[in-house]
Amino acid sequence: MRPPRRLLASLAAAAAVAAGVLTAGPAAPAAAEPAVAAAANTIPLTLTNDSGRADPVHVYVIGTQLSTGRQGYADADGTFHPWPRGATPPVPAPDASFRGPADGRSMTLRLPEFSGRVYFSYGRKLDFRLADGGLVQPAVQNPADPNHDTLFNWTEYTLNDAGLWINSTQVDMFSAPYTVGLTAADGTTEETGRLRPGGYRAVLDGLRAQGGGWENLIRTRADGTVLRALSPGHAVGSGILRPDVMDDYIDRVWAKYRHETLTVTPFAHDPGTKYYGRVDGDRMDFADASGSVVTSFAKPDADSVFGCHKLLDAPNDQVRGPIARTLCAGYHRTTLLTNSHQPDQDASGFYRDPVTNHYARLIHQQMRDGKAYAFAFDDVGAHESLVHDAAPRNARITLSPFD
Structure with a gap:
């Protein structure tokens, strides 16, 4: 079974990026691990540059060393280097x-046993800092972040004794295109994350054409370079x-389930576990098969929907979290009005409502295999851009054209 997406993306990506700090493990000696030990727990990763850009590319492999729980980075041969202590204010x-x-x-590098990221930037190096609490990673939504005007992106991966999971991600932004794969x-x-020909520009043009504020997601550098499209969250x-951008849809969902029942089957491997939701006053209550209410949700706003948090919080438990992630996927894909049994598995019906997550709609539409991680729980129903193998021979990241 693969690691849960909430660990791979929303905690590692949304929490770390939004907060700006990735919590460090115990302090470690500055000396690197022996190269022989590192090489024994690595696999080759081929990094290919098909971007069409002349800018130099800078690569980083950062994350948590799974054998020790320490946080740090790896060099190109897979050798682990723990981060030194940080400070207040953060130090380089x-x-x-x-x-x-x-x-x-x-080029071929060695991918170590990490739960982490492979960053790549064009032209400029990224500015990482160390705070008392750990590594400060780029906050793409913050205009004051030192990396704001740098063109960069990252992939997420976990490599452990159970194999490799590697995915492309647009949870935080749509930016420099790339694909991931493995043998x-x-x-x-296997490969995923590849845009259709012209897909990069089509996503950006689609946001511009959508209007209603969606065009504002596109962030551009002073020299005219498009840096990224921010996720709607x-x-x-x-x-x-606008904070009310999803209100009309949410209002219609709320009205529907005052009089109908929303059935949630949160586990694909356990279709017998079902929860039944009805709106009662200012809350949507979910009951189990016995009729006992197991959890309730207040009426969400767009921020809660897009972030799959706050009023749609999804803890790592076996009841509230699985219900919340199913609801969150239904709101993003706007399937809650068309199907009272969730999750809806039929991607042909996703994003059909005029009030929807147009960012996710456009990204999925332009992916060759239709798969993406356009929001934290895009893996509900297996619509995410992820590949996995229990004993891979190698991995691949390809930097794609900006067309």
């Missing part, structure tokens, strides 16, 4: 970068997308 982190391949070229133990290959939080 050691330069964890190594030079990536030029356009049209490839499985049996020699077959960050856009609402930054005041560039």
Whole structure:
């Protein structure tokens, strides 16, 4: 079973990026682990640059070393380096970068047993800092962040004794395009995250054409370079997308389930576990098969929907969290009015309402395989851009054209 998305993306991405700090583990000696030990717990990763850009590429492999719980970075041969202690105010982190391949070229590095990220930036290195609480990562929604004007992106991965999980992500932003892939133990290959020809521009053009504030998600550098499109959660939080942008849909959902029952089957492997939701006053109550109320949700707002948090909080438990992530997916995909049994598995019906997550709609529409991580629980129903193998021969990241 793969690690839960809430661990891989929303805690590691949304919490760390929004808060700006990735909590560090216990203090560790500054000396690196022996290269032989590191190499024994790594797999080769081929990084190919098909971007069409002449800018130098800077690469970073950062995360948690799973064998020790320490946080740090790896160099190109997979050797682990723990972060030194931080300070208040945050101090510059050691330069964890190594030079990536030029356009049209490839390089092979060693991917260590981490739960972490592979960052890549074009032209400029990223500015990482160390606070008392740990690593300060780029906050893409903050105009004052030192990385705001840098063109960059990242992939998320976990490599452990159960195999490799690696995914592309747009949970925080849609930016420099790339694909991820692997070669499985049996020699077959998998790939995801590849845009259709012209897909990068189509997403941006679609946001511009949508209007209603969705065009404001696009962030541009002073020289005219498009840096990213912010996710709608960050856009609402930054005041560039109206906080009431989802209200009409949420109101209609709330009205429907005052008189009808919403059935949630949160576990694909356990179809017998069901919860039944009805709106009662200012809350939506969910009951189990015996009729006992197991959890309740207040009427959400757009921020709660887009972030899958606050009024739609999803703790790592076996009841409230699974119900919340199913609800969150239904709100993003706007399927709660068309199907009272959730999750809805039929992607052809997603994002059909005029009031919907147009950011997620456009990204999924432009992916060759239709899969993306456009919000934290896009893995509900297995619509996420992730590949996994229990014993992979290698992994791949390809920097794609900006077309």
